[in-house]
Structures are given as C-alpha cells and as structure tokens.
Amino acid sequence: MTELNQERWVLLGFAFLLVLLLIAWWVALSLKGEQPEHHHHTFQPEGKTTGIQISGGQLVAEIPERKERWVLQFASSHYDTDKKVATTKDGFCQVTRDGKVVTVFRAPTIIVRFKDREMEMRDGVTIVAMLPRLKVNLEALRWRWESGELVGTGKVKIEGERIRAVADRLEGDTTLQRISLIGSIRTSVIEAKSGERK
Numbered sequence: 001m002t003e004l005n006q007e008r009w010v011l012l013g014f015a016f017l018l019v020l021l022l023i024a025w026w027v028a029l030s031l032k033g034e035q036p037e038h039h040h041h042t043f044q045p046e047g048k049t050t051g052i053q054i055s056g057g058q059l060v061a062e063i064p065e066r067k068e069r070w071v072l073q074f075a076s077s078h079y080d081t082d083k084k085v086a087t088t089k090d091g092f093c094q095v096t097r098d099g100k101v102v103t104v105f106r107a108p109t110i111i112v113r114f115k116d117r118e119m120e121m122r123d124g125v126t127i128v129a130m131l132p133r134l135k136v137n138l139e140a141l142r143w144r145w146e147s148g149e150l151v152g153t154g155k156v157k158i159e160g161e162r163i164r165a166v167a168d169r170l171e172g173d174t175t176l177q178r179i180s181l182i183g184s185i186r187t188s189v190i191e192a193k194s195g196e197r198k
Helices: 003-032
Strands: 051-063 066-081 085-095 100-113 116-122 125-129 134-138 140-144 147-153 155-158 163-167 171-172 178-182 184-189
Touching: 051 100, 066 100, 085 116, 125 140, 134 147, 134 171
Parallel strands: none
Antiparallel strands: 051 066, 066 085, 085 100, 100 116, 100 125, 116 140, 125 134, 134 155, 140 147, 147 171, 155 163, 163 184, 171 178
C-alpha cells in the first residue's frame, strides 16, 4: 500500500468515525426523547463553516511501514468538514511500535490537518520518550506523518536520567527515530550517585 493510499484510508477512517459518532448521538437522543445539554451540541450553532463538535473521543492512525500506531485521545474536538481539520482540546497521543509504547505526547491544543497530512501541537507540549527515558517540554510541535518530519519551536527543555539540555528549537524524524537540538544549546551531565549504574 502506498503512503498516499494509506493517508486516504486514514482520512476516510476519520470521516467514517465522525459519521458513526453523529449517528450514535442522534439515535441516543431519539431513544431518550431529550434535547442535549449546551456543551454536547453536535453541529456548529452558527457560522459560515460547517463542522461537527464532539465531546471526548479518539483518533487512530496506523503506519504499517514503521509498525506504528498513533492513538490521539481528547476531551473535545471540532471537525471542520470544509477544511478537513480537527481541532482537539486536552490531547494525549500515545505512540506504540510493535505493540510497545515508545512515546507519549500531551498538549492543550492539537490540530490535525488531513489535507496537509500533519498534526500540530500547541500551547505547551510535553513529550515523554520511553526507551531513552527522556522528557521534553516545548511551546509547539509539528509532525508531518507522511515524511516523519518533526519541527519543534519555542524554548526546548530536555530532562533525562543523566542529562539536561536547553535549546532554541528541535528538529527530528519519526521514521529514523532521531531528534536534533537547534540554536543556542546548553547541556549538563548529571553524575551517577554511588551505587547507581552508569
């Protein structure tokens, strides 16, 4: 399966998920015979763009060539059907490779642009990499899932078991599983305490 076909399947899967959620919501309302509370409206009340509002849910992206699965969970989301953009609030994205959790991303706002095949995390991003045991904090992060390109902006702070670093920004590649610090970089190595393994 080519990457273009894979991205089409991801987009179709997301659209299908939204339609199913909309149908389930409508059926639940018809069975209850009640009006929804204000914060559970499914259609955008007024405005020029069409969209669907969802309270709680998740998006799943499979990347077979890397044996990866990205699961984005969120408290709420708005999907703009014209622009093909989902804007989520209080997002938590867990990345597994070969069934093992390798990275976790958290951000107050995560925007998924399906036409551009990218995910943008904003307003303070935390990344926890399980294998090297690193925690990264930065202002914003953009991931292009077709190429694997990562671009982080704002002050970058990295904390590990034995190292601390601060940089102006970062760049990386999820396909090659690497990141590079850019700009003014300050690092410090933490000495192992006696009895700890190095």
